[in-house]
Amino acid sequence: MENKDAILKESISYVEEILKDKLDNIVVERAVFGLFFSGVKLNNGYGGLCFTPIKEIPEAVCCPSSAKAMPLSGRLSNRSARKYLDDIFSGNILKRTLGIATLNALSSMCWDLMPEKDYEIKVGVDAFDELEIDPAKNSAVVGALVPMLKKLISANAPFKVFEMDSKTLKGEELNHFLTPDKAPEYLSSADLVVITGVTILNDTLEGLLADIKEGAEVLVTGPTAGMLPDAFFKRGVTMIGGVLVTKPDELLDIISEGGSGYHFFGKYAERIVVRKNRK
Known part of the structure; x- marks a missing residue:
């Protein structure tokens, strides 16, 4: 049996290898939970998405338990990308969601920096x-x-x-x-x-x-x-x-209003x- 989260851990290692010390200066400028998708915008203009796991949030039924489900509410902006990547393995499904969205945003940056790729x-x-x-x-x-x-x-x-x-x-x-x-x-x-x-x-x-x-x-x-x-x-x-x-800002606006792919693909x-x- 493979180690837990092996694909995500390896993917982060690839990102770190490509970005090197650039990663230290990247922060999540904006983070949004939507009904269908959650997303982030980095301070360098890149954005990333992740599916919102609504069915896996049983705690989110009243105010005190919802606060426990996402303890970082109100403090999501201007956190380092590295902290978001660490959140993937925190055991908190909502933190994990934004962490994966951050990994996806960083991957977009990596693609722009890679002169050659072994894939299309x-x-x-x-x-x-x-x-x-x-x-x-x-x-x-x-x-x-x-x-x-x-x-x-x-x-x-x-x-x-x-x-x-x-x-x-x-x-x-x-x-x-x-x-x-x-x-x-x-x-x-x-x-x-x-x-x-x-x-x-x-x-x-x-x-x-x-x-x-x-x-x-x-x-x-x-x-x-x-x-x-x-x-x-x-x-x-x-x-x-x-x-x-x-266009990360426009996209985050849409998903914050419950938007789906029909509302943002091609725009x-x-x-x-x-x-x-x-x-």
């Missing part, structure tokens, strides 16, 4: 559109990724979807539903695996990747996944779908695809 980055592209569905091969989807489910159903392809809450699925989607405990057996036979980036947030991604057979096409996608891809590729991921923030942020180079 496409901007303004939906990761699902980059996948080829073979109706003769098994596919697996981890999370209620509705656009992907519709694509598989339309192609009449055999697949299973693993999701904690079956209520997030509808109609034909439910015919392919399996509980997450059934995932290991099915993942080992799937040729295409699509995984929600929320698995990074809840620390289940490494376990899932360990069950996937060698040579499978593996996509990890969502705003949480918008970070340097090296640690993912090392574990068999072939493609990442993330979000590149282009204040772009979908990106990071694909491992085929040798």
Whole structure:
């Protein structure tokens, strides 16, 4: 079994290696929790997003317990980026959320500083559109990724979807539903695996990747996944779908008002695809 949060720890190490002492001068200028997404803006103009884990905040039911859930409220601005990165491993899900958003913002900075990369980055592209569905091969989807489910159903392809809450699925989607405990057996036979980036947030991604057979096409996608891809590729991921923030202040305004991707894609942020180079 791999160490807890291995992908995140390695990703931070890659960021530190690229940014070096530049990291010491970077602070989070602004941080926002939204209904669907949470995000940060760095003092150098870069921004980053993460999924907001609403269902994983049972403490947030009254004022005293909510204060315990996010003890840094009112003190989120002008904290060092390093402290936000440390928060990823604090055990507090809300601190972790903003920490991952900070890691994603720093990753955007790294990409601009890297003269060469061992992978291809496409901007303004939906990761699902980059996948080829073979109706003769098994596919697996981890999370209620509705656009992907519709694509598989339309192609009449055999697949299973693993999701904690079956209520997030509808109609034909439910015919392919399996509980997450059934995932290991099915993942080992799937040729295409699509995984929600929320698995990074809840620390289940490494376990899932360990069950996937060698040579499978593996996509990890969502705003949480918008970070340097090296640690993912090392574990068999072939493609990442993330979000590149282009106008952080406007984006944070939108998500603070409960906005979703429909409100900001093409305006204040772009979908990106990071694909491992085929040798």
